[in-house]
Ligand SMILES: *[C@@H]1O[C@H](CO)[C@@H](O)[C@H](O)[C@H]1NC(C)=O
């Protein structure tokens with residue numbers, strides 16, 4: 001065959017392969033190789049394309065607008081490398097202005113991404129407004145693996161929020177996130193179920209309660225986590241607050257230097273409103289936490305709640321009747337679901 005013809009065949013093949021790749025696999029990969037065209041544009045296009053379910057990021061993104069609301073299941077996968085070709089997290093920077101994923105009914109996944117300076121302080125009437133600056137899901141699901149959430153800000157839930165949805169967080173770090181009201185980093189409510197493993201929460205603050213996290217009418221399990229230097233400025237639960245019939249297992253987690261500056265429960269506050277909150281502490285440790293309300297520098301248990309400790313009750317435990325604190329290792333002997 002003539003060389004020109006060969007060339008054309010190859011170009012055609014290449015063109016078809018490139019065209020087929022995204023639609024067949026639902027995966028789009030964009031990064032440094034495409035530096036001429038904005039990575040942000042590709043990400044937004046992928047989010048809007050109904051066929052694309054995954055976007056592989058290979059370079060950092062500085063957002064110039066908020067991400068469009070999710071209309072399908074979607075995962076953002078970071079695959080960035082440093083100058084020596086070692087894997088590193090890809091940075092998504094919201095510049096203190098822009099918000100991330102908002103999903104009603106869909107899955108939002110993220111891995112190996114460092115989200116910073118995202119913001120959702122909208123004061124709108126939709127219940128997803130102002131909550132979860134990086135991601136919010138209602139009747140959907142959020143999963144985050146090996147991510148860092150830093151300096152994000154919202155009215156509630158500086159980083160992630162779920163309502164009637166599962167939230168799975170594994171090997172992540174939450175640093176200096178801020179909520180003007182509740183839940184500095186994470187909020188789980190209205191039958192939301194959060195399970196957070198091997199993650200570190202440091203320096204997060206809530207204007208009111210739950211310096212790092214708040215569960216309300218939901219479930220929040222915290223396994224092998226570290227809570228360090230989180231603050232509830234004007235409420236309860238320096239690190240975590242459980243309220244409104246919430247349940248959870250806090251296992252092998254460490255609470256250090258958390259503060260309820262003008263409230264109770266320096267590390268953890270457990271409140272109940274209608275019946276029992278089934279909260280189980282399994283081999284957790286407490287150090288250097290503080291609270292305004294006397295005697296509650298580690299844990300405060302308020303009305304209508306029963307809390308189990310295994311194997312010891314911590315110091316700085318305050319129980320408001322008819323709340324109860326029991327020694328009971330039944331739940332701790334079972335795997336966390
Ligand atoms: C948000 O809404 C509340 C009450 O609806 C109002 O008092 C407040 O001024 C609003 N804040 C902003 C920043 O719009």
Ligand SMILES: *[C@@H]1O[C@H](CO)[C@@H](O)[C@H](O)[C@H]1NC(C)=O
Pocket residue numbers: 234262
């Ligand atoms: C501290 O909390 C009390 C009520 O619990 C409230 O009256 C007071 O204004 C709060 N202090 C500050 C500095 O907000």
Ligand SMILES: *[C@@H]1O[C@H](CO)[C@@H](O)[C@H](O)[C@H]1NC(C)=O
Pocket residue numbers: 326328329330331
């Ligand atoms: C310990 O907790 C389990 C599970 O919540 C419960 O069934 C059991 O009755 C408790 N044991 C005691 C002695 O209260």
